[in-house]
Amino acid sequence: MVLLQLLLNGIVTGCALGVVAVSFALVYSTTRIFHVAHAGIYTLGGYLAWSCVTHGVPDPVALLLAMLACTLLGALIQAQLYARLERRGATHLIVLIASLGVLAVIQNVIAAVYSPNILQFPSAWAAGVVAVGRLRLTYAQIATLGISLAAFVAVLLFARLTLLGKRIRAVASNPFLAEITRLEPRRVYIYVIGIASAVVCVPGVLVPLDLGLQPYGGVTPLLTATIAMIAGGVGSFAGAFMLSVAIVVFQNLSLLVIPGEWSIGITFFIFVVFMLFRPRGLFASA
């Protein structure tokens, strides 16, 4: 029973991280920017939703408002920071450092405005428990599972079926060709980071609904998501999502046989060994 519960909890958390990985993969595979500030947007989304909820806004509306705000912030970062740096010939390293700077600013502004305390959502429904036999899931976990899966499917469908999705894939595939065929890559980059920011806001709100908010809480999920994206194969959304779930489930289940302090170390050791044999990732396209 403990094994089943650990598996279930791992799948829930893995799905949330999978959405972070997919959104990060969307940015990285299109813009080639290592958008570390994504972790800040993930965190900010939760805090904005928390503010709305504490002011009486219903939880679903709070989520949508937070997504909207994150979309605007993401687009702003691309249009006013990354694009400017690119125009001035900045290297990827410079852009990474700038992104780290944005992350630090977001985290510290959040800590200054909301305090560094761990904040809990005042949504009593989220703590309710559904028990099937001895298996237990909170409503917040069930919402996380359902909405994360829906967000993942939505991103896949968006990329494959919509005009903008196809345009993004074209730009990701060959930015130079996209430029001369008037697909306007720079504008697409703004759309991409805006959309990815909205997507990452979903787990940014749902996870804290269950586990609470912390100003510095976005970095660890982004780290795991980044590893999942690389191991899954850069450019493969399904790979990033599945590897996220696999990593978290493995971490959870490994507790049954090894002490917790070894869990993360062994998981990432396996990742390193895996990358030695398959450096392009599990689902990389040729």
Add this chain to the structure above:
Amino acid sequence: MRGRGCFWLVAAAGCAWLIGAAISPAGAETIHFGAIVPLTGPGAVIGNQEMRGIQFAIDQANAKGGVQGNPVQVQFEDNQAKPDQSVLSFNKLVDLQGVPMIFTGYSGPTLAMAPLATRKKVLMVNAGAQSDRLGTASPYLVNTIPSTSDEVKVMVRYLMDHGKKTAAVLYENDAAGIGGRDDFVTDYQKAGGKITGQEPTQFGQTDYRPALLKLAGTNPDVLYVVITAGMVPLADQLHQMGGHWLVAGSTFMSDPQAIADPSSTGLIHTQVQVNAPPELAAEFQKKYGAEMDFFARQYYNATQIILTVLDKVLTEKKKVTGQNLRTALFEIKTFQGLIPMEFNSNTATVPIAINEMRDGKDVTLTTATAQ
């Protein structure tokens, strides 16, 4: 005309200096102390309480004219609860500012600074960290809070008296958590109890479910918790799991938000009995718009002790150095602040209570000392 203006300016400044010298006590100068506490990061919740407690006591003393006419100032440094940052802050305060005394908190950072305190003869006062190693880390480190082992002794005795013979331990994977775990495991087994499992968590972590599930699988009577942050999510997740174990811990558990959380009902913990008189608590509330909680009271009390020690050093017309402050502290030995406290060693002896969180309140069940 311009030369005459300068003359009057110089004359006026001279008069002002003479008048100032006449009305201020001879030799009055500002005395500088330091405080290295986490003001950002996951430890900032406690660090800010500590800062307020210190500053509140200092402001009160300065409002009464300082210590023997000398105003006191405390320079705060943010260590983010990190040992490496603490060492940098220590060197800055001691080498550049020349402070003779530093307030500290958190076991890892305090242990990192302890050898420096010994070498540079700077008194360090810890009122929040509880690792056992702090008791012997440096002759210049004094602790106004009992060590974890003292609290553990009281808790183990209570658990055994109530027939709780098997226990699992959830601990934070750092100096404070590991120290608490080791103390509990040793004392509990010595008292005839059996440890069924141990699981670590990381500082600032809020997802305890995997570790709790694993520990619940060992069917203990008691879950002993040694974490310094994230009590509210832990209480919520314990409640959602619906476990049938008694959850016990130390002073680390006394997070006001956790106490107020209905999920915490039934949790028991040891608690250093440092209480603020109502008028003092009201004044603090008025000044900071926040309750004077445990760590604010602890550091207020520690600051009062240091001000008493400073008063003795100044009375004896000694230089305010770390060495003289330390000697004066052990000469006074017994302090009656917010809590009676005696220094027979570097760690003060104080009464310890067993409290139960019940419907938003922290209710004292019994009080004892480690001895």
